[in-house]
Amino acid sequence: MFILKIMGSLMIIISSTLIGNNFGSKYSLRLKNIKGLINCIRLLESEILYLSNPLPEAFENVYKKGGKNISYIFRDIRRYLLENDDKNVLESFKYIINKNKVKLSLTKDDIEILVSLGSILGTSDKTDQQKHIKVIIEQLKIQQRDAFERMKKNEALYKKLGILLGLALVIILF
Template sequence: MLLKIIGSILIISASGFIGFLYSKDCSARPQQLREIQSMLQMLENEISFLSTPLSEAFERIYKSSNNSISAIFKSAHEYLIDNLNYNASEAWALAVRDNIKKTSLKEEDEEILVSFGKILGSSDVEGQIGNIRLTVNQLKMQEHKAEEIRKKNENMYRTLGVLGGIAIVILLL
């Protein structure tokens, strides 16, 4: 009897933990979208006020923050510095594709970031600033969508995890 109780507690705990993991991932996306918007605004300041070259701007941005999104800027900086065969847009696209899997961002977020990079480094300062502002606005819309999804699904995942564990225990008993 004691073994059944311990097993039941373990099953409910494990399934509840899985539900909380899904819930955490659901709430991480809006936060990461806010972080990338903030970093792009830092890039806008670096370009417009300081006239910093892109590789240096990427370096300053990733050094100023410590999160999974900053890895995109670090990789873009490394691609520009280490390999002279990549231009800014190619370096950005490679950095986004290499690091997007380490984040909670979705495919549509990746598309926005990659399309941002297509104009990166190929236009004047005003064109760069306009591109950054357009991308920030697109990411804000994605953030609002992600926030709605979070509100809708976060509690559901937690509840389903625990209730799923209880259902499995009932079926096994």
């Protein structure tokens, strides 16, 4: 009987610790994804401005060159654009980003910035697109600083909270 209590206690503590780690890791994942987005948008800028590639080809190249943890969005946008001739770039961005928003761990503000990228691509000349891309990168850098601050503040909190809640449950139950 005593061994069952010990095993049950360990299972409670381990599972609550894993839940706390899962909640805490969302903060570091958001930071990692914002950094990846900045990199991908810079690649996209090069593809459009300097290589003069059409958007579907530029999206494919960004997918191949960018970090796979985030660049798959550009591959999916490309596919969606090619499969749906009646959809424009903005609609493609909205659809793909909303479809993947949970997996990306991005906030509403991050998503709005990313969707605003879709609103300018293919609708203006290169210099205007370059200006907008620079603004979007700066906005993402602000979001990156915010993500870093939140990660510092909350990641360790959730991890410790998971352990403490597990210990509290064990104490209450036994």
